[in-house]
Amino acid sequence: MQVKITIVTSARSPRCKEGTYWYRLECGQAHREGTGTLTETTAHRLELSGLIEALKRMTKPSNLKIRTTSGYLQMGHRQLKKWRENGWRRPGGKEIKNRDLWEKVAELERGHQTEIEVVKSGEK
Numbered sequence: 001m002q003v004k005i006t007i008v009t010s011a012r013s014p015r016c017k018e019g020t021y022w023y024r025l026e027c028g029q030a031h032r033e034g035t036g037t038l039t040e041t042t043a044h045r046l047e048l049s050g051l052i053e054a055l056k057r058m059t060k061p062s063n064l065k066i067r068t069t070s071g072y073l074q075m076g077h078r079q080l081k082k083w084r085e086n087g088w089r090r091p092g093g094k095e096i097k098n099r100d101l102w103e104k105v106a107e108l109e110r111g112h113q114t115e116i117e118v119v120k121s122g123e124k
Contacts, residue, residue, distance in 0.1 A: 003027045003058065007050045007068040015042055021050030025057055032057060044072050048101035055108035064109075066116045074116045080106050 003025055010020040018039045025032045034053055038046055047070045058064070068074070079096075083089070084106060088099045096102060 001027060001060070002063045002065065005051075005054045005064055005066045007047065007054065007066065007070070007073070009043065009046045009050060009070070014044075016046070019043070019046040021046050021053070023050050023054035025054060027062075044070075044098055045101060047073050048098055048105065052101065052104050052108060055105065058108070058112065061111040062113075064112050064114045066114065067119050068116065069119060069121050071118050074118050076102060077105075077114070077116045080109075 004027075006024045006026075008022045010016075018037060019041055020035060020037050022035045023033065034057070036049060036053055038049060041049075047068065051066065051068075051073060054066075066073070066077075080102065083096055083102065088103065089095050
């Protein structure tokens with residue numbers, strides 16, 4: 001089963017007093033949407049939180065196509081396996097930022113085939 005997940009956030013700067021994320025899960029004609037708000041956060045944490053909330057809605061293993069305007073999500077996703085193998089540290093030993101959220105993404109993606117596509121804002 002293929003499920004398309006679209007993630008959109010309201011963050012316009014690296015740090016924000018309040019930000020909103022929106023996600024949409026689509027499978028055939030069925031869809032489900034959700035939103036959330038975070039305060040005193042960063043754009044990256046907002047993006048990761050939207051992805052986590054969408055992944056929590058998955059009830060069985062699927063082929064996931066995640067669409068986002070976030071290059072950060074795509075880059076981080078490519079590094080998940082390496083980060084996990086290195087104890088969630090970058091080369092040189094420094095811990096990755098947002099480790100708590102990346103660990104949750106890795107946990108929730110277990111059992112799924114996942115692809116992340118970066119799209120332009122407003123693109124469907």
